[in-house]
Amino acid sequence: MNLKILYILLFFLITICQKNYAQTRDMIPKEFVESMQPKVESEEWYPLNHSKNEFSVKLVKDRLEIEKFKAVDKCELKIQGGTLIGINKGEFGGQLIFQPNDSTKQAIKISKGNISFIFNYKDKIYFITSYAHQVFSTGGLFELERINNDFIFKLLVDFEDAPFAFTIYNDTFLVATFENFYIVKDFKKELIFKNTFWYSLYPNSIAVLNDKNIFIGMRSGIAKVDLTKRTLKFYKNDK
Structure with missing residues:
Protein backbone atom coordinates (compact mmCIF):
# COMPACT_ATOMS: atom_id res chain seq x y z
CA MET A 1 0.00 0.00 0.00
CA ASN A 2 1.22 3.50 -0.85
CA LEU A 3 2.69 5.14 2.26
CA LYS A 4 0.75 8.36 1.60
CA ILE A 5 -2.56 6.49 1.43
CA LEU A 6 -1.69 4.69 4.66
CA TYR A 7 -1.06 8.02 6.43
CA ILE A 8 -4.40 9.36 5.15
CA LEU A 9 -6.27 6.30 6.41
CA LEU A 10 -4.51 6.54 9.76
CA PHE A 11 -5.42 10.23 10.00
CA PHE A 12 -9.11 9.51 9.34
CA LEU A 13 -9.09 6.67 11.87
CA ILE A 14 -7.61 8.90 14.57
CA THR A 15 -10.09 11.66 13.71
CA ILE A 16 -13.05 9.28 14.03
CA CYS A 17 -11.79 7.94 17.37
CA GLN A 18 -11.30 11.47 18.70
CA LYS A 19 -14.78 12.44 17.51
CA ASN A 20 -16.37 9.44 19.22
CA TYR A 21 -14.48 10.13 22.44
CA ALA A 22 -15.49 13.80 22.36
CA GLN A 23 -19.12 12.84 21.77
CA THR A 24 -19.11 10.58 24.81
CA ARG A 25 -17.22 13.05 26.96
CA ASP A 26 -19.64 15.86 26.04
CA MET A 27 -22.57 13.70 27.15
CA ILE A 28 -21.16 13.08 30.62
CA PRO A 29 -21.09 16.00 33.12
CA LYS A 30 -17.62 17.11 34.19
CA GLU A 31 -18.19 16.15 37.81
CA PHE A 32 -18.23 12.51 36.68
CA VAL A 33 -14.57 11.61 36.20
CA ALA A 71 -35.66 4.33 45.49
CA VAL A 72 -39.16 2.93 45.06
CA ASP A 73 -40.51 -0.39 46.26
CA LYS A 74 -43.45 -0.75 43.89
CA CYS A 75 -44.03 -1.09 40.14
CA GLU A 76 -47.36 -1.14 38.32
CA LEU A 77 -48.88 -2.07 34.97
CA LYS A 78 -52.47 -1.28 34.03
CA ILE A 79 -54.22 -4.08 32.17
CA GLN A 80 -57.80 -4.82 31.27
CA GLY A 81 -59.98 -4.69 34.36
CA GLY A 82 -57.35 -3.54 36.83
CA THR A 83 -53.70 -3.08 37.72
CA LEU A 84 -50.82 -5.46 38.26
CA ILE A 85 -48.82 -4.34 41.29
CA GLY A 86 -45.33 -5.62 42.05
CA ILE A 87 -43.77 -5.02 45.46
CA ASN A 88 -40.09 -5.30 46.31
CA LYS A 89 -39.14 -5.05 49.99
CA GLY A 90 -35.60 -6.35 49.59
CA GLU A 91 -34.71 -8.86 52.28
CA PHE A 92 -38.23 -8.48 53.71
CA GLY A 93 -39.84 -9.98 50.60
CA GLY A 94 -42.52 -8.85 48.18
CA GLN A 95 -45.33 -10.07 45.97
CA LEU A 96 -47.21 -9.69 42.71
CA ILE A 97 -50.94 -8.95 42.91
CA PHE A 98 -53.80 -7.96 40.61
CA GLN A 99 -55.96 -5.13 41.93
CA PRO A 100 -59.36 -5.02 40.13
CA ASN A 101 -60.81 -1.66 39.13
CA ASP A 102 -64.01 -2.76 40.82
CA SER A 103 -63.45 -1.82 44.46
CA THR A 104 -65.95 -4.46 45.61
CA LYS A 105 -63.63 -7.22 44.39
CA GLN A 106 -60.63 -8.43 46.35
CA ALA A 107 -57.08 -8.30 45.08
CA ILE A 108 -55.71 -11.51 43.60
CA LYS A 109 -52.34 -12.70 44.89
CA ILE A 110 -50.37 -14.07 41.96
CA SER A 111 -46.89 -14.75 43.29
CA LYS A 112 -44.59 -14.28 46.26
CA GLY A 113 -41.16 -12.77 45.81
CA ASN A 114 -39.60 -9.40 45.08
CA ILE A 115 -40.98 -7.92 41.86
CA SER A 116 -38.69 -5.32 40.28
CA PHE A 117 -40.26 -4.78 36.85
CA ILE A 118 -43.60 -5.45 35.11
CA PHE A 119 -43.92 -4.65 31.41
CA ASN A 120 -45.64 -5.35 28.11
CA TYR A 121 -43.60 -6.67 25.20
CA LYS A 122 -45.11 -7.72 21.88
CA ASP A 123 -48.61 -8.00 23.34
CA LYS A 124 -47.55 -10.20 26.24
CA ILE A 125 -46.93 -9.46 29.90
CA TYR A 126 -43.64 -10.12 31.67
CA PHE A 127 -42.19 -9.50 35.10
CA ILE A 128 -38.72 -9.68 36.63
CA THR A 129 -37.95 -10.86 40.14
CA SER A 130 -34.92 -9.83 42.16
CA TYR A 131 -33.49 -10.83 45.52
CA ALA A 132 -30.06 -10.08 46.95
CA HIS A 133 -29.06 -10.46 50.58
CA GLN A 134 -25.53 -10.99 51.86
CA VAL A 135 -23.97 -13.74 49.70
CA PHE A 136 -27.27 -14.92 48.16
CA SER A 137 -28.46 -13.33 44.92
CA THR A 138 -31.07 -14.56 42.45
CA GLY A 139 -33.73 -13.42 39.99
CA GLY A 140 -35.55 -14.30 36.81
CA LEU A 141 -37.65 -13.18 33.87
CA PHE A 142 -41.19 -14.59 33.77
CA GLU A 143 -44.04 -14.57 31.29
CA LEU A 144 -47.47 -13.90 32.82
CA GLU A 145 -50.67 -15.13 31.21
CA ARG A 146 -54.22 -14.35 32.23
CA ILE A 147 -56.90 -16.96 31.68
CA ASN A 148 -60.29 -15.59 32.73
CA ASN A 149 -59.79 -14.67 36.39
CA ASP A 150 -56.68 -16.78 36.88
CA PHE A 151 -53.04 -15.87 36.33
CA ILE A 152 -50.32 -18.35 35.46
CA PHE A 153 -46.63 -17.66 34.95
CA LYS A 154 -43.54 -19.47 33.76
CA LEU A 155 -39.82 -18.83 34.10
CA LEU A 156 -38.12 -17.90 30.81
CA VAL A 157 -34.68 -16.75 31.96
CA ASP A 158 -32.84 -17.53 35.20
CA PHE A 159 -30.20 -14.86 35.79
CA GLU A 160 -28.62 -16.61 38.79
CA ASP A 161 -28.15 -13.09 40.14
CA ALA A 162 -30.46 -10.26 41.20
CA PRO A 163 -31.57 -7.92 38.36
CA PHE A 164 -31.46 -4.29 39.51
CA ALA A 165 -31.67 -2.28 36.26
CA PHE A 166 -33.44 -3.14 33.02
CA THR A 167 -34.40 -1.68 29.67
CA ILE A 168 -35.36 -2.79 26.16
CA TYR A 169 -33.31 -1.67 23.17
CA ASN A 170 -33.90 -2.88 19.59
CA ASP A 171 -35.79 -5.97 20.77
CA THR A 172 -32.96 -6.82 23.13
CA PHE A 173 -33.29 -6.80 26.91
CA LEU A 174 -30.38 -5.20 28.76
CA VAL A 175 -30.06 -6.27 32.38
Missing part, protein backbone atom coordinates in the same frame (compact mmCIF):
# COMPACT_ATOMS: atom_id res chain seq x y z
CA GLU A 34 -13.41 8.56 34.28
CA SER A 35 -11.67 6.37 36.87
CA MET A 36 -10.09 2.98 37.28
CA GLN A 37 -12.63 0.29 38.03
CA PRO A 38 -12.06 -0.46 41.71
CA LYS A 39 -11.47 -4.00 42.84
CA VAL A 40 -14.36 -5.20 44.99
CA GLU A 41 -13.67 -4.77 48.72
CA SER A 42 -10.49 -2.79 48.06
CA GLU A 43 -9.59 0.50 49.76
CA GLU A 44 -10.84 2.36 46.68
CA TRP A 45 -14.12 0.43 46.59
CA TYR A 46 -15.27 0.80 50.21
CA PRO A 47 -15.90 4.59 50.11
CA LEU A 48 -18.00 4.09 46.96
CA ASN A 49 -20.02 1.36 48.64
CA HIS A 50 -20.67 3.52 51.72
CA SER A 51 -21.49 6.69 49.80
CA LYS A 52 -24.98 8.19 50.11
CA ASN A 53 -24.82 9.47 46.53
CA GLU A 54 -26.73 7.31 44.06
CA PHE A 55 -27.32 8.41 40.48
CA SER A 56 -29.95 7.42 37.93
CA VAL A 57 -29.64 7.92 34.17
CA LYS A 58 -32.09 8.65 31.37
CA LEU A 59 -32.04 10.07 27.84
CA VAL A 60 -34.06 13.13 26.92
CA LYS A 61 -33.88 13.96 23.20
CA ASP A 62 -30.62 12.03 22.88
CA ARG A 63 -29.16 13.95 25.79
CA LEU A 64 -27.95 12.11 28.88
CA GLU A 65 -29.54 13.32 32.11
CA ILE A 66 -28.15 12.21 35.47
CA GLU A 67 -30.19 12.70 38.63
CA LYS A 68 -30.07 11.67 42.26
CA PHE A 69 -31.72 8.28 42.50
CA LYS A 70 -34.93 7.91 44.50
CA ALA A 176 -27.63 -5.04 35.02
CA THR A 177 -27.68 -7.37 37.99
CA PHE A 178 -26.06 -7.18 41.41
CA GLU A 179 -22.67 -7.92 39.89
CA ASN A 180 -23.12 -8.87 36.22
CA PHE A 181 -24.38 -7.49 32.91
CA TYR A 182 -26.51 -9.52 30.49
CA ILE A 183 -28.21 -9.10 27.16
CA VAL A 184 -31.28 -11.22 26.39
CA LYS A 185 -32.29 -11.82 22.78
CA ASP A 186 -35.26 -14.07 21.95
CA PHE A 187 -35.28 -15.00 25.64
CA LYS A 188 -31.78 -16.39 25.50
CA LYS A 189 -29.34 -14.72 27.87
CA GLU A 190 -25.73 -13.83 27.15
CA LEU A 191 -23.37 -12.86 29.93
CA ILE A 192 -21.39 -9.80 28.80
CA PHE A 193 -19.58 -8.77 32.01
CA LYS A 194 -19.10 -11.04 35.02
CA ASN A 195 -18.12 -10.05 38.57
CA THR A 196 -18.10 -6.34 37.78
CA PHE A 197 -16.78 -3.54 39.98
CA TRP A 198 -20.38 -2.46 40.75
CA TYR A 199 -20.91 -5.34 43.16
CA SER A 200 -22.82 -3.67 46.03
CA LEU A 201 -22.97 -0.35 44.15
CA TYR A 202 -26.55 -1.22 43.18
CA PRO A 203 -27.18 -0.33 39.52
CA ASN A 204 -30.61 1.27 39.21
CA SER A 205 -31.21 2.44 35.63
CA ILE A 206 -30.02 2.00 32.04
CA ALA A 207 -30.09 4.63 29.26
CA VAL A 208 -29.21 3.67 25.68
CA LEU A 209 -28.15 6.07 22.95
CA ASN A 210 -26.68 3.39 20.67
CA ASP A 211 -24.57 0.22 20.86
CA LYS A 212 -21.50 2.28 21.75
CA ASN A 213 -23.13 4.44 24.41
CA ILE A 214 -25.06 2.54 27.07
CA PHE A 215 -25.09 4.19 30.48
CA ILE A 216 -25.87 2.62 33.85
CA GLY A 217 -26.69 4.64 36.96
CA MET A 218 -25.49 3.41 40.34
CA ARG A 219 -24.07 4.40 43.70
CA SER A 220 -21.09 6.80 43.47
CA GLY A 221 -21.21 7.26 39.70
CA ILE A 222 -22.19 5.79 36.37
CA ALA A 223 -20.86 3.11 34.05
CA LYS A 224 -20.61 3.19 30.26
CA VAL A 225 -20.91 0.04 28.16
CA ASP A 226 -19.80 -0.29 24.55
CA LEU A 227 -21.35 -3.45 23.15
CA THR A 228 -19.44 -3.24 19.87
CA LYS A 229 -16.10 -3.55 21.70
CA ARG A 230 -17.44 -5.25 24.83
CA THR A 231 -15.81 -2.60 27.00
CA LEU A 232 -16.85 -1.15 30.34
CA LYS A 233 -15.85 2.21 31.83
CA PHE A 234 -16.52 3.80 35.21
CA TYR A 235 -17.17 7.52 35.79
CA LYS A 236 -16.91 8.34 39.47
CA ASN A 237 -18.62 11.12 41.38
CA ASP A 238 -17.57 11.00 45.03
CA LYS A 239 -18.36 14.59 45.96
Whole structure:
Protein backbone atom coordinates (compact mmCIF):
# COMPACT_ATOMS: atom_id res chain seq x y z
CA MET A 1 0.00 0.00 0.00
CA ASN A 2 1.22 3.50 -0.85
CA LEU A 3 2.69 5.14 2.26
CA LYS A 4 0.75 8.36 1.60
CA ILE A 5 -2.56 6.49 1.43
CA LEU A 6 -1.69 4.69 4.66
CA TYR A 7 -1.06 8.02 6.43
CA ILE A 8 -4.40 9.36 5.15
CA LEU A 9 -6.27 6.30 6.41
CA LEU A 10 -4.51 6.54 9.76
CA PHE A 11 -5.42 10.23 10.00
CA PHE A 12 -9.11 9.51 9.34
CA LEU A 13 -9.09 6.67 11.87
CA ILE A 14 -7.61 8.90 14.57
CA THR A 15 -10.09 11.66 13.71
CA ILE A 16 -13.05 9.28 14.03
CA CYS A 17 -11.79 7.94 17.37
CA GLN A 18 -11.30 11.47 18.70
CA LYS A 19 -14.78 12.44 17.51
CA ASN A 20 -16.37 9.44 19.22
CA TYR A 21 -14.48 10.13 22.44
CA ALA A 22 -15.49 13.80 22.36
CA GLN A 23 -19.12 12.84 21.77
CA THR A 24 -19.11 10.58 24.81
CA ARG A 25 -17.22 13.05 26.96
CA ASP A 26 -19.64 15.86 26.04
CA MET A 27 -22.57 13.70 27.15
CA ILE A 28 -21.16 13.08 30.62
CA PRO A 29 -21.09 16.00 33.12
CA LYS A 30 -17.62 17.11 34.19
CA GLU A 31 -18.19 16.15 37.81
CA PHE A 32 -18.23 12.51 36.68
CA VAL A 33 -14.57 11.61 36.20
CA GLU A 34 -13.41 8.56 34.28
CA SER A 35 -11.67 6.37 36.87
CA MET A 36 -10.09 2.98 37.28
CA GLN A 37 -12.63 0.29 38.03
CA PRO A 38 -12.06 -0.46 41.71
CA LYS A 39 -11.47 -4.00 42.84
CA VAL A 40 -14.36 -5.20 44.99
CA GLU A 41 -13.67 -4.77 48.72
CA SER A 42 -10.49 -2.79 48.06
CA GLU A 43 -9.59 0.50 49.76
CA GLU A 44 -10.84 2.36 46.68
CA TRP A 45 -14.12 0.43 46.59
CA TYR A 46 -15.27 0.80 50.21
CA PRO A 47 -15.90 4.59 50.11
CA LEU A 48 -18.00 4.09 46.96
CA ASN A 49 -20.02 1.36 48.64
CA HIS A 50 -20.67 3.52 51.72
CA SER A 51 -21.49 6.69 49.80
CA LYS A 52 -24.98 8.19 50.11
CA ASN A 53 -24.82 9.47 46.53
CA GLU A 54 -26.73 7.31 44.06
CA PHE A 55 -27.32 8.41 40.48
CA SER A 56 -29.95 7.42 37.93
CA VAL A 57 -29.64 7.92 34.17
CA LYS A 58 -32.09 8.65 31.37
CA LEU A 59 -32.04 10.07 27.84
CA VAL A 60 -34.06 13.13 26.92
CA LYS A 61 -33.88 13.96 23.20
CA ASP A 62 -30.62 12.03 22.88
CA ARG A 63 -29.16 13.95 25.79
CA LEU A 64 -27.95 12.11 28.88
CA GLU A 65 -29.54 13.32 32.11
CA ILE A 66 -28.15 12.21 35.47
CA GLU A 67 -30.19 12.70 38.63
CA LYS A 68 -30.07 11.67 42.26
CA PHE A 69 -31.72 8.28 42.50
CA LYS A 70 -34.93 7.91 44.50
CA ALA A 71 -35.66 4.33 45.49
CA VAL A 72 -39.16 2.93 45.06
CA ASP A 73 -40.51 -0.39 46.26
CA LYS A 74 -43.45 -0.75 43.89
CA CYS A 75 -44.03 -1.09 40.14
CA GLU A 76 -47.36 -1.14 38.32
CA LEU A 77 -48.88 -2.07 34.97
CA LYS A 78 -52.47 -1.28 34.03
CA ILE A 79 -54.22 -4.08 32.17
CA GLN A 80 -57.80 -4.82 31.27
CA GLY A 81 -59.98 -4.69 34.36
CA GLY A 82 -57.35 -3.54 36.83
CA THR A 83 -53.70 -3.08 37.72
CA LEU A 84 -50.82 -5.46 38.26
CA ILE A 85 -48.82 -4.34 41.29
CA GLY A 86 -45.33 -5.62 42.05
CA ILE A 87 -43.77 -5.02 45.46
CA ASN A 88 -40.09 -5.30 46.31
CA LYS A 89 -39.14 -5.05 49.99
CA GLY A 90 -35.60 -6.35 49.59
CA GLU A 91 -34.71 -8.86 52.28
CA PHE A 92 -38.23 -8.48 53.71
CA GLY A 93 -39.84 -9.98 50.60
CA GLY A 94 -42.52 -8.85 48.18
CA GLN A 95 -45.33 -10.07 45.97
CA LEU A 96 -47.21 -9.69 42.71
CA ILE A 97 -50.94 -8.95 42.91
CA PHE A 98 -53.80 -7.96 40.61
CA GLN A 99 -55.96 -5.13 41.93
CA PRO A 100 -59.36 -5.02 40.13
CA ASN A 101 -60.81 -1.66 39.13
CA ASP A 102 -64.01 -2.76 40.82
CA SER A 103 -63.45 -1.82 44.46
CA THR A 104 -65.95 -4.46 45.61
CA LYS A 105 -63.63 -7.22 44.39
CA GLN A 106 -60.63 -8.43 46.35
CA ALA A 107 -57.08 -8.30 45.08
CA ILE A 108 -55.71 -11.51 43.60
CA LYS A 109 -52.34 -12.70 44.89
CA ILE A 110 -50.37 -14.07 41.96
CA SER A 111 -46.89 -14.75 43.29
CA LYS A 112 -44.59 -14.28 46.26
CA GLY A 113 -41.16 -12.77 45.81
CA ASN A 114 -39.60 -9.40 45.08
CA ILE A 115 -40.98 -7.92 41.86
CA SER A 116 -38.69 -5.32 40.28
CA PHE A 117 -40.26 -4.78 36.85
CA ILE A 118 -43.60 -5.45 35.11
CA PHE A 119 -43.92 -4.65 31.41
CA ASN A 120 -45.64 -5.35 28.11
CA TYR A 121 -43.60 -6.67 25.20
CA LYS A 122 -45.11 -7.72 21.88
CA ASP A 123 -48.61 -8.00 23.34
CA LYS A 124 -47.55 -10.20 26.24
CA ILE A 125 -46.93 -9.46 29.90
CA TYR A 126 -43.64 -10.12 31.67
CA PHE A 127 -42.19 -9.50 35.10
CA ILE A 128 -38.72 -9.68 36.63
CA THR A 129 -37.95 -10.86 40.14
CA SER A 130 -34.92 -9.83 42.16
CA TYR A 131 -33.49 -10.83 45.52
CA ALA A 132 -30.06 -10.08 46.95
CA HIS A 133 -29.06 -10.46 50.58
CA GLN A 134 -25.53 -10.99 51.86
CA VAL A 135 -23.97 -13.74 49.70
CA PHE A 136 -27.27 -14.92 48.16
CA SER A 137 -28.46 -13.33 44.92
CA THR A 138 -31.07 -14.56 42.45
CA GLY A 139 -33.73 -13.42 39.99
CA GLY A 140 -35.55 -14.30 36.81
CA LEU A 141 -37.65 -13.18 33.87
CA PHE A 142 -41.19 -14.59 33.77
CA GLU A 143 -44.04 -14.57 31.29
CA LEU A 144 -47.47 -13.90 32.82
CA GLU A 145 -50.67 -15.13 31.21
CA ARG A 146 -54.22 -14.35 32.23
CA ILE A 147 -56.90 -16.96 31.68
CA ASN A 148 -60.29 -15.59 32.73
CA ASN A 149 -59.79 -14.67 36.39
CA ASP A 150 -56.68 -16.78 36.88
CA PHE A 151 -53.04 -15.87 36.33
CA ILE A 152 -50.32 -18.35 35.46
CA PHE A 153 -46.63 -17.66 34.95
CA LYS A 154 -43.54 -19.47 33.76
CA LEU A 155 -39.82 -18.83 34.10
CA LEU A 156 -38.12 -17.90 30.81
CA VAL A 157 -34.68 -16.75 31.96
CA ASP A 158 -32.84 -17.53 35.20
CA PHE A 159 -30.20 -14.86 35.79
CA GLU A 160 -28.62 -16.61 38.79
CA ASP A 161 -28.15 -13.09 40.14
CA ALA A 162 -30.46 -10.26 41.20
CA PRO A 163 -31.57 -7.92 38.36
CA PHE A 164 -31.46 -4.29 39.51
CA ALA A 165 -31.67 -2.28 36.26
CA PHE A 166 -33.44 -3.14 33.02
CA THR A 167 -34.40 -1.68 29.67
CA ILE A 168 -35.36 -2.79 26.16
CA TYR A 169 -33.31 -1.67 23.17
CA ASN A 170 -33.90 -2.88 19.59
CA ASP A 171 -35.79 -5.97 20.77
CA THR A 172 -32.96 -6.82 23.13
CA PHE A 173 -33.29 -6.80 26.91
CA LEU A 174 -30.38 -5.20 28.76
CA VAL A 175 -30.06 -6.27 32.38
CA ALA A 176 -27.63 -5.04 35.02
CA THR A 177 -27.68 -7.37 37.99
CA PHE A 178 -26.06 -7.18 41.41
CA GLU A 179 -22.67 -7.92 39.89
CA ASN A 180 -23.12 -8.87 36.22
CA PHE A 181 -24.38 -7.49 32.91
CA TYR A 182 -26.51 -9.52 30.49
CA ILE A 183 -28.21 -9.10 27.16
CA VAL A 184 -31.28 -11.22 26.39
CA LYS A 185 -32.29 -11.82 22.78
CA ASP A 186 -35.26 -14.07 21.95
CA PHE A 187 -35.28 -15.00 25.64
CA LYS A 188 -31.78 -16.39 25.50
CA LYS A 189 -29.34 -14.72 27.87
CA GLU A 190 -25.73 -13.83 27.15
CA LEU A 191 -23.37 -12.86 29.93
CA ILE A 192 -21.39 -9.80 28.80
CA PHE A 193 -19.58 -8.77 32.01
CA LYS A 194 -19.10 -11.04 35.02
CA ASN A 195 -18.12 -10.05 38.57
CA THR A 196 -18.10 -6.34 37.78
CA PHE A 197 -16.78 -3.54 39.98
CA TRP A 198 -20.38 -2.46 40.75
CA TYR A 199 -20.91 -5.34 43.16
CA SER A 200 -22.82 -3.67 46.03
CA LEU A 201 -22.97 -0.35 44.15
CA TYR A 202 -26.55 -1.22 43.18
CA PRO A 203 -27.18 -0.33 39.52
CA ASN A 204 -30.61 1.27 39.21
CA SER A 205 -31.21 2.44 35.63
CA ILE A 206 -30.02 2.00 32.04
CA ALA A 207 -30.09 4.63 29.26
CA VAL A 208 -29.21 3.67 25.68
CA LEU A 209 -28.15 6.07 22.95
CA ASN A 210 -26.68 3.39 20.67
CA ASP A 211 -24.57 0.22 20.86
CA LYS A 212 -21.50 2.28 21.75
CA ASN A 213 -23.13 4.44 24.41
CA ILE A 214 -25.06 2.54 27.07
CA PHE A 215 -25.09 4.19 30.48
CA ILE A 216 -25.87 2.62 33.85
CA GLY A 217 -26.69 4.64 36.96
CA MET A 218 -25.49 3.41 40.34
CA ARG A 219 -24.07 4.40 43.70
CA SER A 220 -21.09 6.80 43.47
CA GLY A 221 -21.21 7.26 39.70
CA ILE A 222 -22.19 5.79 36.37
CA ALA A 223 -20.86 3.11 34.05
CA LYS A 224 -20.61 3.19 30.26
CA VAL A 225 -20.91 0.04 28.16
CA ASP A 226 -19.80 -0.29 24.55
CA LEU A 227 -21.35 -3.45 23.15
CA THR A 228 -19.44 -3.24 19.87
CA LYS A 229 -16.10 -3.55 21.70
CA ARG A 230 -17.44 -5.25 24.83
CA THR A 231 -15.81 -2.60 27.00
CA LEU A 232 -16.85 -1.15 30.34
CA LYS A 233 -15.85 2.21 31.83
CA PHE A 234 -16.52 3.80 35.21
CA TYR A 235 -17.17 7.52 35.79
CA LYS A 236 -16.91 8.34 39.47
CA ASN A 237 -18.62 11.12 41.38
CA ASP A 238 -17.57 11.00 45.03
CA LYS A 239 -18.36 14.59 45.96
